[in-house]
Amino acid sequence: MMKAERFQAIVEAYGADPARWPEAERDAALVYAEQAGEAAQAVLAEARALDAGLASHTTPLPDAAAFARALKGAEAALTPARRGRGFRLPSFGLDRVRLASGLMAAACAGVMFGVTLSDRLTADVQADAVLYQATLSGIDDTEVLG
Incomplete structure (x- = not known):
């Protein structure tokens, strides 16, 4: 029910x-x-x-003139994008060689900082592992310590 x-x-x-x-x-x-x-x-x-x-309820169909105006507006909006040369970096008044060398210097500095920081961050973990292995005693520890 x-x-x-x-x-x-x-x-x-x-x-x-x-x-x-x-x-x-x-x-x-x-x-x-x-x-x-x-x-x-x-x-x-x-x-x-x-x-x-x-x-x-009925939806009126658009007249041909309105459709033509909308199509023309869409084509006009796409036209500047077709003429563009694609993605361009801002030059900031510098020539391309100076801009490229500045970007490369920044990339190298980032790599160096990353390597340096990762060594310091993993040093504590490595020290903890060594101290833990030093506290182990017994015959089975030879497999762990080598």
Whole structure:
């Protein structure tokens, strides 16, 4: 037996036409609609009014002149992008050799700082490993210590 809340949810979601209702619940919803009487008919009437309003709505097609204007505007917007030479770095008033050498110097400095910092950060971990291995004792430690 279907509950009133579920029937209302189905009708609100799928409309008043039973052909659009989920097949698994269609028969139970139709039985509920017959047995519930005025409550179910009120829900269906409201859904039929909404369905009729949605069915009567039409979207006007744009006229050919509006379509031509939109197409012309889109082509005009794309034209400057076609003429461009692609990605260009800002020159800042420098020639290309100076700009390239500055970028290379910055890249080299970044690599050097990265290598230096990684050695310092891993030194603590290596020291902890050595101290841990030094505290081990026994015959089995030869496998760990080499």
